[in-house]
Amino acid sequence: xxxxxxxxxxxxxxxxxxxxxxxxxxxxxxxxxxxxxxxxxxxxxxxxxxxxxxxxxxxxxxxxxxxxxxxxxxxxxxxxxxxxxxxxxxxxxxx
Numbered sequence: 001x002x003x004x005x006x007x008x009x010x011x012x013x014x015x016x017x018x019x020x021x022x023x024x025x026x027x028x029x030x031x032x033x034x035x036x037x038x039x040x041x042x043x044x045x046x047x048x049x050x051x052x053x054x055x056x057x058x059x060x061x062x063x064x065x066x067x068x069x070x071x072x073x074x075x076x077x078x079x080x081x082x083x084x085x086x087x088x089x090x091x092x093x094x095x
Contacts, residue, residue, distance in 0.1 A: 016039075027081065038065045
C-alpha cells in the first residue's frame with residue numbers, strides 16, 4: 001500500500017484514524033517529516049502511542065479530533081491517509 005501511494009521520505013502526512021498495523025507505523029517509519037494522526041477516540045491514540053514507542057517511531061503527533069472539525073490548524077500536509085473511520089462519521093451528508 002505504501003508503494004502504491006508513492007509515500008516518500010519528504011512527505012508530510014495526516015492520518016485520519018489511529019490504527020497501528022496497516023498504515024500508521026509503516027508510514028511513520030518511511031517518512032522523515034512529522035506524521036500527524038487524528039482520532040476521536042483517546043484509547044486508540046493511547047494504544048497507537050504505546051505501539052509507536054515500542055517500535056521507536058518518534059515522528060508521530062497525536063491529536064484527538066472528530067472528523068467534523070479537524071484540528072489541523074497550521075499543519076501543512078501533502079497526503080492524507082483515511083483508515084477505519086467511517087463508523088465515526090455522524091452524517092455523510094450535512095444539511
